Amino acid sequence: MSLASVLNEEKSHICRTEVEALMNAESSPKASLLRAERESRAFVLDTPGCVIPAFAASHPSVARFRARIPKKFFCSLQRPLTEAEGLFLLLHKDRATEYDIREDHLQCEYQGIARVEQSFENFTISCDRKFRWNYFCIPVLLCYFLTSSTAWKHRDKLPVRLKRKIKLTETKTLIEEDGVMVTCHDGTFIVYRNVHYFLQPRRSKKKRDRYKKNSYGLSEKEERCGKLVFRDREASVLVMGIDSVSRANMRRNMPRTFRLLKDDLGALDFHAFNKVADNTNPNMAASLMGLTQEELKRTCQPVNTIFDGCPLIWRNFSDAGYVTVYGEDVPSVGIFHHGRFGFLREPTDYYNRPSMLASDRYIRHSGGQGGDAALCQGGAKSISVIYDYSLSVAEAFKDLPYFALYWSTGLTHTVVEWASAADEPSVEYLRKLNASGALEHTVVFLLSDHGIRFGDIRATYAGLLEERLPFFFALLPSWFRHSYPRAWESLETNTRRLVSNFDFHVTLRDILFAGYEEAAESLPPLAHGQSLFHEIPLNRTCEDASIPEHYCTCEHTHRVDASDKRLRDAADFVVEQLNRMLLDYPDCAQLNVEQRRSRRVKSPQRLTSREGKGHDSFSDLPDYTRTSALRNNTDVVQSIIAVQYSITEDQINITSSYDTIIDQSSLTSFRNRGAQLEATVRQQDNGFELTSDVSRINQFGNQSQCIEDSFYMRFCFCRELDFDLVA
Structure with a gap:
């Protein structure tokens, strides 16, 4: 045995001995810390209601998606004029x-x-x-x-x-x-x-005058100086979103930002923030309106139309006297604009969209990276433009409560490793925000809508989980912990509970009414979600959190053979359902299954605590032992099958009734860019049922430009187009 081997074995023995000794001393605080650290590496979440496996950044299936050197680019080598x-x-x-x-x-x-x-x-x-x-x-x-x-x-x-x-x-x-x-x-x-x-004062003058009139406790000197007293009950709210970044990918490719938030700023890191829908708009509809996709249709979007009549929570803040702000760095794919109408009237007091549209038209470029990526706006990085806008708002309204929503898409939307390019500007932004003093009177939420939805990482089990688990952090003023100790304790507890966009929405409502503790008891319950200021039950499940089964990361899964009849039948069933819906769009070709790529079956059993079973975070698929009946429908659900499958053009059914001719060059260019879809179905009574939406996990470029329906664009292959897809 080599000297290195002897030393490693000795070191390993010492570590094991130390850990075992500490674990035997149950009252030892250090033992608790070591135990928590060991468990956190194995699980994102481990509660009676939900177990989510964790994958280390060095896990073989995802290690290659970590940028060894952060992505760098230059928007300009010259200083601005x-x-x-x-x-x-x-x-x-x-x-x-x-x-x-x-x-x-x-x-x-x-x-x-x-x-x-x-x-x-x-x-x-x-x-x-x-x-x-x-x-x-x-x-x-x-x-x-x-x-x-x-x-x-x-x-x-x-x-x-x-x-x-x-x-x-x-x-x-x-x-x-x-x-x-x-x-x-x-x-x-x-x-x-x-x-x-520019943040013109005229846009907020009425609110400022009203707030000054209603302020109390002003000294004569403060009155003369026109200074306002900022009240704890009316803390500003800043929501900063970065598109398509999972919590795991932030740790992997934005490590400095992650450490700054947790170690220096004391941010609350919600480990199991589970998305509730496919892409940005429905997830943010849940966050900002508390509505599911179906409820959104019934409430204000019966057809694809404007959002002026929708119950966005910033309107409640505006009615309460808050200045409202909304800004994004890539207007063509905005939260309310990607395949959608946006607003007829400016939705907030300050709305940077017109200027950002001009910027997008005249000075947007890719920083020498090729393609049409919106990395730069003139000489500045797109994400830095929205960060600077946020800092300007924080300075302009440091003595006036405001609600602001910002969203950055330019760097992170498409390629998982490009999150590394957002690390440095995000650290710089957070340091400036902290130095400005804004964190003393502002509740800050930093979040994403989902993880990366396209690319090779989505072919891995870790990538499937990441896509459903975006990052979500909360920064509260230092006075909050002392003024509301029970609410703070609940917040800390809930960082290790299953939470969703609906919980975020209820939390925003509670901030509006200062419903942190007793005051919240008088507020009416909402259809979905629970305030993060109150402890979430330990046994909470996806069903309890209004997370659709298809996006739930809690369920126990195991591999099955690709030839498994359930897998084949489920894939055929999903394609049959899609083809039936596509009949309303005759310009779209019918689809057939070409390949069933993933082979996982979810257990219908509700998960219980780990029962002492160990976990190897380096296995592709952890095997959990759970014994608990599914509530109310044990005899109905036999299996839940997650399926990915590809569709290639040479297998699309082209019937003579459409009189369509597709030349061979189109078929060749398209055959390697088939659709990769992901669905979750429930098997019951020898049949299947779609549990929710069907996800498209590779990009579809211009394949569906013959239709304008944002839902069916994911599945439509236009018959009369060149199928050479745009990345």
Whole structure:
């Protein structure tokens, strides 16, 4: 035996001896810490109601999805010629030489960016497809209805109006617009463009005056200075979202952000935050409205239409006097705009969408990475633009309660490793936010909508779990723990409980009414969710949390052979259901199963505690022993089958009734880009039942541009299109 082997064995023996000794001393605090650490590495969650396995970053199935070196790119090597500072636009003519132009030749002007609105009476579904140009403006109708396949093609048809040009003659210019686009040139060639955002006081003047009038406890000096007293009961709420990042991927590719949140800022890390729907919009509908997809349809979206009539919680905050803010960095795939209409009227007091649309049209680029990725807005990273906007809001309303929702998509939406590029700007943002003092009067939620939904990682079991377990952190002011000790204790407990978007919604409602402890007892219960300020039951299940079975990460699964008849029958059943629904879209081809890729069957048994069984986090599929009957329907459910399968064009049924001819070149280019779908069905009485939605886990590019239904776009293969998909 080598010396290294002897030393390793000795070290291992010492560690085992130390751990065993500590574990025998049950009253030892250190033993409890070691036990918790050991269990946390094996399980994301381990409760009587839900067990979720954990996969280490070095697990063979996911290790390759960790960026060894964080992704880096440069938006510009030059310093900006213009910057926003409060309500002023700064001009740096001394930087002209960096743009290969003499300072005395530099000419700059700015144009205000205004929103163009359409009336409710004349609202039509084609509202965003009509546009016109003239010298000074680009007016189009208000709402935004561009599908993913046409958004890039029609970037020049966005709902933005550019006002007349005004020359910049001073180094510091007061701006009265919400947003401006600056253009600099030498009289012939444009050398610089940028878009800047301004928080005009007129938009919040009424709320500020009302808040000042209702404030109490002002000293004479504070009255003279116009300073407002910020009250604990009206803490601001800041919701910052980063698209498509699981908690596991944050640990893997955003480690500095993860450590800063937990170690330095003391953020509450909710380990088992389980999404409730497929993609961004329905998950955020649950967070912001407390509605399921079906309830959303019944409430305000009977058809794909505007969201003006939907019960978004920021309206409740606005009615209570809060200033409201909503901003995103990639408008073409916004929460309420990707394949959807958005809003006819500005939904919040401050709405940066018009300026961001101008930015997307004129200065968006991929930072030299190729493709149309929205990595940069001019010389700044897209995510940094939304971070800076958030910091400006925090500074402008440090003495006035506000509710703000921000969403960043540019870096993280498509490729799992690109989350690493968000690590540095996120750390910088959090440090600035902390240094500003905003955390003393603001409840901050940092979250994602889901994990990465496409790519090779989704072919792994760990990737399936990650896609359903986005990150979710909460930062509360230091006074909260002392003012509301029971609520704080519940928050800490709930970091190790099964939680969902609906719980987040109820928690936002409680913040609005300061319902942290006793006050919450008078608030009416909501249809879904429980406030995180109150302890969630230890035996909570996905059903209790209103998490559909298809997205539930709690169930016990095990592998089955690919030839298993249940797997084949389930896949055929799902495709049959999809084909039946696609009959309403004759431009879409019918589908057949080409391959059944995953082989997992879920146990119908409800999970109980671990009963002392060990766990190897490096096995692809943990094998749990559980003995508990499924509530109320043991005799109905025999198995739940999770299926992935591919569909290739050469197997699509083309019937003569459609008189369609597809040439061989199209078939060849498409055959390797078949759809990968994922479904969960329940087997009962020798038949099957879809438990919820069907997920598309690879990208579909322009394959479905012949239809505009955001739901069926995932499954439609247009008959008359070139099937060379766009990534």
